[in-house]
Amino acid sequence: METSRLPLSSSIRGKLISAGYTSLSSISSVSSTDLARDVKITESEAFEILKMANQISGSSSCNGRSSSLVNGARNAWDMLNEEEALPRITTSCSDLDKILGGGISCRDVTEIGGVPGIGKTQIGIQLSVNVQIPREFGGLGGKAIYIDTEGSFMVERALQIAQACVEDMEEYTGYMHKHFKASQVQMKPRDILENIFYFRVCSYTEQIALVNHLDKFISENKDVKVVIVDSITFHFRQDFDDLAQRTRVLSEMALKFMKLAKKFSLAVVLLNQVTTKYTEGSFQLALALGDSWSHSCTNRVILYWNGDERYAYIDKSPSLPSASASYTVTGRGLRNSSSSSKRVKMM
Amino acid sequence: MNIEYRYEFQILLHLEYARQLTTGCETLDECLRGGFPCDSLTEIVAESGCGKTQLCLQLSLCAQLPISNGGLDGSALYLHSEFPFPFRRLHQLSRSFHLSNPSIYADHNDNPCDHVFIQNVHSVDHLFDVMSKIESFVTNSKTRLPLKLIVLDSVAALFRSEFENTPSDLRKRASCFFKISGKLKQLANKFGLAVVITNQVTDFVESSDGLSGLRIGNLRCLYSSGRRVVPALGLAWANCVNSRVFISRSDDIVCQERRDDDESGSSLVSGRARRRLDIVFSPHLPPSSCEFMITRDGICGVRFFLREMGCSKSVYNHAINFIPQAIAFCMNPIHLVIAISFVVDLVRFSHISLTSSNLCGGRTRYGVVFFPALSGELLV
Numbered sequence: 233m234e235t236s237r238l239p240l241s242s243s244i245r246g247k248l249i250s251a252g253y254t255s256l257s258s259i260s261s262v263s264s265t266d267l268a269r270d271v272k273i274t275e276s277e278a279f280e281i282l283k284m285a286n287q288i289s290g291s292s293s294c295n296g297r298s299s300s301l302v303n304g305a306r307n308a309w310d311m312l313n314e315e316e317a318l319p320r321i322t323t324s325c326s327d328l329d330k331i332l333g334g335g336i337s338c339r340d341v342t343e344i345g346g347v348p349g350i351g352k353t354q355i356g357i358q359l360s361v362n363v364q365i366p367r368e369f370g371g372l373g374g375k376a377i378y379i380d381t382e383g384s385f386m387v388e389r390a391l392q393i394a395q396a397c398v399e400d401m402e403e404y405t406g407y408m409h410k411h412f413k414a415s416q417v418q419m420k421p422r423d424i425l426e427n428i429f430y431f432r433v434c435s436y437t438e439q440i441a442l443v444n445h446l447d448k449f450i451s452e453n454k455d456v457k458v459v460i461v462d463s464i465t466f467h468f469r470q471d472f473d474d475l476a477q478r479t480r481v482l483s484e485m486a487l488k489f490m491k492l493a494k495k496f497s498l499a500v501v502l503l504n505q506v507t508t509k510y511t512e513g514s515f516q517l518a519l520a521l522g523d524s525w526s527h528s529c530t531n532r533v534i535l536y537w538n539g540d541e542r543y544a545y546i547d548k549s550p551s552l553p554s555a556s557a558s559y560t561v562t563g564r565g566l567r568n569s570s571s572s573s574k575r576v577k578m579m
Numbered sequence: 580m581n582i583e584y585r586y587e588f589q590i591l592l593h594l595e596y597a598r599q600l601t602t603g604c605e606t607l608d609e610c611l612r613g614g615f616p617c618d619s620l621t622e623i624v625a626e627s628g629c630g631k632t633q634l635c636l637q638l639s640l641c642a643q644l645p646i647s648n649g650g651l652d653g654s655a656l657y658l659h660s661e662f663p664f665p666f667r668r669l670h671q672l673s674r675s676f677h678l679s680n681p682s683i684y685a686d687h688n689d690n691p692c693d694h695v696f697i698q699n700v701h702s703v704d705h706l707f708d709v710m711s712k713i714e715s716f717v718t719n720s721k722t723r724l725p726l727k728l729i730v731l732d733s734v735a736a737l738f739r740s741e742f743e744n745t746p747s748d749l750r751k752r753a754s755c756f757f758k759i760s761g762k763l764k765q766l767a768n769k770f771g772l773a774v775v776i777t778n779q780v781t782d783f784v785e786s787s788d789g790l791s792g793l794r795i796g797n798l799r800c801l802y803s804s805g806r807r808v809v810p811a812l813g814l815a816w817a818n819c820v821n822s823r824v825f826i827s828r829s830d831d832i833v834c835q836e837r838r839d840d841d842e843s844g845s846s847l848v849s850g851r852a853r854r855r856l857d858i859v860f861s862p863h864l865p866p867s868s869c870e871f872m873i874t875r876d877g878i879c880g881v882r883f884f885l886r887e888m889g890c891s892k893s894v895y896n897h898a899i900n901f902i903p904q905a906i907a908f909c910m911n912p913i914h915l916v917i918a919i920s921f922v923v924d925l926v927r928f929s930h931i932s933l934t935s936s937n938l939c940g941g942r943t944r945y946g947v948v949f950f951p952a953l954s955g956e957l958l959v
Contacts, residue, residue, distance in 0.1 A: 347793065347794070347795050347814070347817070348795050348796065348814075348817040348818055348820075348823070348860055349795055349796035349797065349817075349823070349859060349860025349861075353862045354862070382764070382821065383618055383619055383620065383764050383767065383768060383821055384619075384821050384862040385862070386616070386619075386862045386863035388612075388863055389862060389863040432768055434761075434764065434765040434768055434769070435761070435765065465818075466757065466761070466818075467757075467761060469753065469754065469757040469815075469818075470754055470757035470758040470760075470761050471754070471757075471758055471761075472754075505818040506814065506818075507753075507814065507815065507818075508813075508814055508815075510746045517793070520818075537794045540799065563865060
C-alpha cells in the first residue's frame with residue numbers, strides 16, 4: 233500500500249486508508265480542501281500530506297515514461313494514440329468525411345458556417361442522428377444534444393433522416409449477414425429521435441445559462457457524444473451595443489465548449505452564419521462574430537455554392553490539410569453529390 | 580436555475596409534427612407540405628403585384644379554420660406597413676370564406692373579419708413598441724379564438740427610407756433585423772404561432788464587389804416579370820428567417836382565351852397572370868415550386884383551378900396548344916418535370932387526346948420529351 237510509505241502519524245494514515253486513499257495518485261488528484269473534508273483533518277494537515285505525496289510520487293517515478301511533475305501533463309505520443317483511437321462522427325457523405333479525416337472529430341470544437349439555405353441545419357440534424365449509429369456499425373452509439381437558437385429544427389425532417397439512416401443500416405446488415413447475424417438492427421427511427429435532447433433557447437441569456445448547465449446535464453447523461461448549436465450567432469447579433477462585452481461573453485462560452493469537449497470527449501459543432509465584412513472599401517464575405525471569435529474553434533468548415541453544387545471547405549484545422557469536397561442534401565439527408573454512391577459509409 | 584428541455588419523443592407524441600397553417604389551396608399546400616409551419620418564421624419574397632398581400636390575407640382567414648381542416652383554430656394579427664390596408668379586399672375574401680365555411684360561425688354570432696386584427700406600423704421603433712405589446716395581447720385577449728398567426732407585411736417598407744448606405748448604418752440596421760426576428764421567434768415559440776413576413780425585391784445590379792449576386796438558397800438567381808431581382812434587405816436579413824419562399828409572375832396569361840368562346844358566361848375571365856411560388860430555402864422542404872393564380876375567391880393553384888372549373892374542351896384544346904412553348908420554355912429539369920406532370924393532369928381531367936403535333940414541339944435542350952404516363956391516352 234503506497235500510503236504507508238508516507239511519513240505520517242499512524243492515526244492520520246489510518247484515517248486516509250479508511251477514507252479510501254490508498255494510492256499516491258488518488259491523493260495527489262484531489263485538492264487539499266476535498267482531502268481535508270473526506271479524511272476529517274484540518275486543511276493545513278491535508279496540504280502537508282499533498283506536498284509529501286507529490287514529492288514521493290515525483291521521485292519514485294521520475295524515470296518512468298508517464299512521469300509528470302505538473303499534474304495532468306501527458307506526452308504527445310500518448311495523445312496521438314488516444315486521438316487515433318477516438319471515433320469520428322460520419323456525416324453520411326463520404327467525400328466530406330474524407331476531407332474531415334473520417335468525420336467530425338470528438339474532443340474538438342468544430343465550427344461550420346455558410347449562407348442561408350446551404351444546409352447548415354441539415355448537417356446538424358444529420359450529425360445528431362449519425363452519432364447514434366451503434367458501435368457494431370462503426371458509429372459511436374451515443375446521444376445528441378441539439379441547441380436550437382433559430383427555431384429551424386424540424387421534427388419531421390429529423391424523422392426522415394432517421395428513417396433513412398435505419399434503412400441504410402438494415403441494407404448494410406443485408407450485405408454483411410455472415411458476420412453480423414446476431415446484430416440485427418435494433419434501432420427504430422423513434423429511438424433515434426428519443427435520443428436527441430432538444431433545447432430551444434429564445435435569448436442570449438438563456439443560451440449562456442444553458443451552456444453553463446450543460447456540464448451537469450452531460451454528467452447525468454454520459455452517452456451524449458455530440459453537442460450541436462444551431463446557430464451560435466443568432467442571439468448575439470441583436471442588442472449588443474458593447475462589442476467588447478460581446479467578445480468577452482462569447483469567448484467565455486467558447487472556453488466552456490472546449491472544456492466540455494475535452495472532459496467528456498464529445499464533439500461540439502457550432503453552426504455559424506455569414507456576414508459581409510467591410511474592409512478596404514469593399515464588402516467581403518466572412519463568418520459572423522468577428523475576428524476574435526475565429527480563434528475559439530479548433531476546426532472551421534465553410535460551406536459555399538459552386539455553380540449548382542454545394543461545397544465544404546476546411547478553412548482552419550490543426551491536423552487536416554485544407555481541402556474542399558462537394559455534397560448534396562437529399563430527402564434522405566446528406567449524401568455524396570455523385571448519385572451513384574448513396575449508401576452511408578459505415579466503416 | 581431552471582432550464583427546461585424537451586425530449587424529442589415528447590414533441591412527437593404530444594404535438595406530432597410542427598403544426599401547419601393551410602394556405603387554403605391544395606396546390607400550394609402540397610408544395611409547402613401542408614402549409615406554413617408554426618413556431619417558425621417564413622418569409623415571402625416577391626415584387627409588388629405578385630400576390631404577397633393576397634396570400635397573407637388568405638392566411639389570416641385560414642387561421643380560423645379548425646385544426647382538422649388544416650387551420651390553427653385561432654385568430655390573426657396583421658401588422659401592415661404598406662399603406663393603405665386593403666380592407667375592401669379582405670372583406671371580399673372574408674365573404675367567400677364565410678360562404679364556404681359556414682359551420683365555423685354557425686354557433687357564434689360573428690364573421691371572419693372579427694378574428695383578423697389589423698395594426699399599422701409606420702417605423703422600426705413603432706414595430707418594437709407594437710411587438711412588446713403582443714405578449715400581453717395574447718395572454719389577456721378575451722376573444723373566442725386565441726392568436727395563432729402574426730403577419731408582418733412588409734418588413735422592407737420599414738427599412739427602405741430610414742437607413743443610409745454607410746457601414747455604421749448598415750450595422751445598426753442588421754442589429755434591428757435580428758432584434759425583430761428574435762422577438763418574433765420568441766413569440767412564435769412561446770405561443771405556437773405561425774409567423775409570416777413579406778419582403779420586397781430590388782433589381783439586381785451588377786457591382787464590382789460581386790456580393791450582390793451572392794447565391795442564397797436553391798435558385799441560382801431569381802427572375803420576376805423577366806427581370807433579375809434580389810430580395811431586399813440583404814444577407815443579414817436572410818439569416819433571420821427560417822424559410823424563404825419566392826413568388827414571381829410571368830406575363831403569360833393562364834386562361835385569357837376563355838373570353839372568346841366563354842361558355843359558362845362567368846365574369847371571372849379577365850387576363851390572369853400566372854404566378855409561381857418557389858421554395859428558396861427551408862429546413863424541412865425540398866426545392867420545389869408550384870403555380871397559382873389569384874381569383875375573386877382568393878389564391879388558387881393552376882392545376883386545381885382547371886379541375887374545379889370543369890373547363891370546357893375548347894379551353895383544354897387551347898391549353899394543349901401551348902404545351903410545346905411551355906416545355907421549350909423550361910429552364911431546368913425540375914421545371915420540366917412540373918410541366919410534364921401538368922400535362923398529364925390536363926389530359927387526365929379533360930379526356931382529350933394529344934396528337935403528335937402537340938408533342939412535336941416538345942423538343943427541349945434535354946432532348947425530346949416523351950410522356951410515358953400518357954401512352955394509353957395517346958393511342959386513342
